[in-house]
Amino acid sequence: MNKVKLIFSAIVAVVIIIVGICVYSWIKGVPAFELFHQDNKMERTATILRSITNTHRWVFLTIEDEEVVVNEHTFGNVAKIYPSYYELGIDVSDSLKWVEIQDNNGVRVASLHLPPIKILNENGIDDTKVKNIYGDADDKEKIEMQKKAEFKLKRRAMSGANIKQAKKTAEDHFRNLFTVLECDSVDIKWQSK
Amino acid sequence: MKRIISKSINLIIGCLVATSLCACGGDEAEHVDLKSIRDCKELEVAEFHFHKIIVERSTVSALGIAGFGLASFPERTLILPVDVTVVGKIDFSNVTKDNLIHDGDKVVFTLPDPTLRIVSIRPDYEMRGKASREQWYRGGGFSDDEIQKIGEQAKDSIMIDRTLEKMAERTRENAASVLIPLISLATGVSEDKISVQFNSDLNLTAATLKDDDTIIFRKKE
Numbered sequence: 001m002n003k004v005k006l007i008f009s010a011i012v013a014v015v016i017i018i019v020g021i022c023v024y025s026w027i028k029g030v031p032a033f034e035l036f037h038q039d040n041k042m043e044r045t046a047t048i049l050r051s052i053t054n055t056h057r058w059v060f061l062t063i064e065d066e067e068v069v070v071n072e073h074t075f076g077n078v079a080k081i082y083p084s085y086y087e088l089g090i091d092v093s094d095s096l097k098w099v100e101i102q103d104n105n106g107v108r109v110a111s112l113h114l115p116p117i118k119i120l121n122e123n124g125i126d127d128t129k130v131k132n133i134y135g136d137a138d139d140k141e142k143i144e145m146q147k148k149a150e151f152k153l154k155r156r157a158m159s160g161a162n163i164k165q166a167k168k169t170a171e172d173h174f175r176n177l178f179t180v181l182e183c184d185s186v187d188i189k190w191q192s193k
Numbered sequence: 194m195k196r197i198i199s200k201s202i203n204l205i206i207g208c209l210v211a212t213s214l215c216a217c218g219g220d221e222a223e224h225v226d227l228k229s230i231r232d233c234k235e236l237e238v239a240e241f242h243f244h245k246i247i248v249e250r251s252t253v254s255a256l257g258i259a260g261f262g263l264a265s266f267p268e269r270t271l272i273l274p275v276d277v278t279v280v281g282k283i284d285f286s287n288v289t290k291d292n293l294i295h296d297g298d299k300v301v302f303t304l305p306d307p308t309l310r311i312v313s314i315r316p317d318y319e320m321r322g323k324a325s326r327e328q329w330y331r332g333g334g335f336s337d338d339e340i341q342k343i344g345e346q347a348k349d350s351i352m353i354d355r356t357l358e359k360m361a362e363r364t365r366e367n368a369a370s371v372l373i374p375l376i377s378l379a380t381g382v383s384e385d386k387i388s389v390q391f392n393s394d395l396n397l398t399a400a401t402l403k404d405d406d407t408i409i410f411r412k413k414e
Contacts, residue, residue, distance in 0.1 A: 043248040047277075047350035052363060053240040056371050059282070064229045085312075085405075101378055110379060120237070123278070123313040126406075128344025132337050165232070173234040173285065180290050181379035 057120050059089040060173065061166040063157045067149040068133075071141060078135030080142075082149035086124040086157040088166040090115050101183070110183040112174055115191050117166045119157060125150060238367035239281035241360055245350050247273045247343055275347050278313040279408075281364030299386045302376055306395050307364040309357070309408035314347045316340075352408070354398040361397040361410060 021033075066083040092098050092115065100111040125146060137145060171188050178186045249271040284305050294301045351357075369389040377384045399411040 043250070045246050045248055047243055047245045047353075047356070049241060049356070049359075050244045051242045053242070054367055054370075055237050055240055055280075057237040059233055059235040059237060062231045062233055096374055096378060099375065099378055101381070103381070108379075108381070121280075121312055123315065126314055126344070127316055128314050128340050128347070130337075130340070162230070165230075169232045169234065177285065177288065178379055180288060180293055181376055182293070183379055 054093075055091075056093045057089055057091045058170065058173070059087045059120060060117070060169040061088040061162060062086070063088070063162060065153055065156060067152050069145045069149045071135075071137065071145055073135075076135055078137045078141065078145070079133040080137070080145055080149075081131040081133060082125050082146060082153065083129050083131075084124045084149075084153040084157075085121075085126070086154065087120045088117055088157065088162060089120050090117060090170065091120060107185070108183045110178040110181075110186045112178075112186065112188045113191055114170060114174075114188060117163050117170070119154060124153065124157075234285040235282045236285060236368065236371070237280050237282040238371050239360070239364050241279040241281065241363075243277040243279065243351065245275050245277065245347060247271070247275055247346060249273075273343065274317040275343065276313070276315045276317070277311065277347050277351060278315075279351060279360060280310050280312050281307055281360055281367065282310065283307055283364070283368050293380075298382075299388065300376065300380060300382045302372065302387070302389050304365075304368055304372070304389055304391055306392055306410060307361050307368065308410070309360055309364070309400075311348060311351060311402075311406040311408070314344050316343060348402060348406070352400065352402055357400050357408065357410075358397040361395075365391055 063086045064084070065086070066081055068079060068081050071078045098113050098115065100113075102109045102111065127146075130142075130146070167190065174188060175186045251271070287305065292303045294303070372389055373384050373387050376382070376387050376389075380387075394413050395410050396413045397410055400408045401411065402408055
């Protein structure tokens, strides 16, 4: 009988302890029992402004796109989605040689020789938005897959239709801008590559 | 005893069935983004290159009870340099003749508000491989969640009042230095008689980061 009482008391004690742990965990918002627990802490570090580059780039078309890249391996493929954001426009950082103003008896004519439309931002893929579909890739393979995606995305961004659209927007813009700047007419030509 | 066991089994099966029914959902509506190709008329006048080193320490606890681990060990000390590029620009979409004013022999051009955009976040994976320490089973790179966290931390590090204000002011200065020669050439007015001004009601220390990584400054209250 004493043995039974002892065993019963031990069981009750264990149940009370388990219930106590569960209640405490519920209050604190932590799991009651865990085999493994991972704790990650990011430390606060300074952000340094390393350099500032002065630019003179006009953006006329932006393209959001994405590309799936699959790398085949013997023991399982790797697939990722690469979203991109490319800007098409012109870079006139060198000088104002692309603008010529002629004053013909009070009539001001602006002649613009615009450089070719190109992709203005080489790093159009945001590394932090790349999605892993399946498989694991090491850093070297990630870089290789990103280069494959970049090639296809840039080629699509610089399609004939997109270049034509960017040129149209550029011409609309500069006609408006030089009219605002009191030019009576605006003549636009595009430089060849 | 047999009754208790069979009732318990029935209850468990009932719970499993109920859970699976709740988990079945309808098809998600397909989202079509109409902003994939967009015309714009923007002048980019500055690129700001930031560098940040992200340090993360992971520990693993074994046999945890109520948040206390009976045995813990360091799993990974991650040192990841990240380069962030932000572009300062002016949107010319709504520029009209009203933006140019003659004040005697002087010309004043009012420019639209400057905006910023985070255009690139590039982790230095090579340096991470050299500088980080991790347990043998931890290798292979980052999960999507980890990379997203790195991106968020990099963006948060840019959204600091003083940093934003400096970038906005530099964007304004650069816009003026780019446009004054152009205005002088187009209008025939000498550069020393041209000034560029911006809206004075912009709060350069209060900005919002939008989903497309554009930083828009808010108006003063």
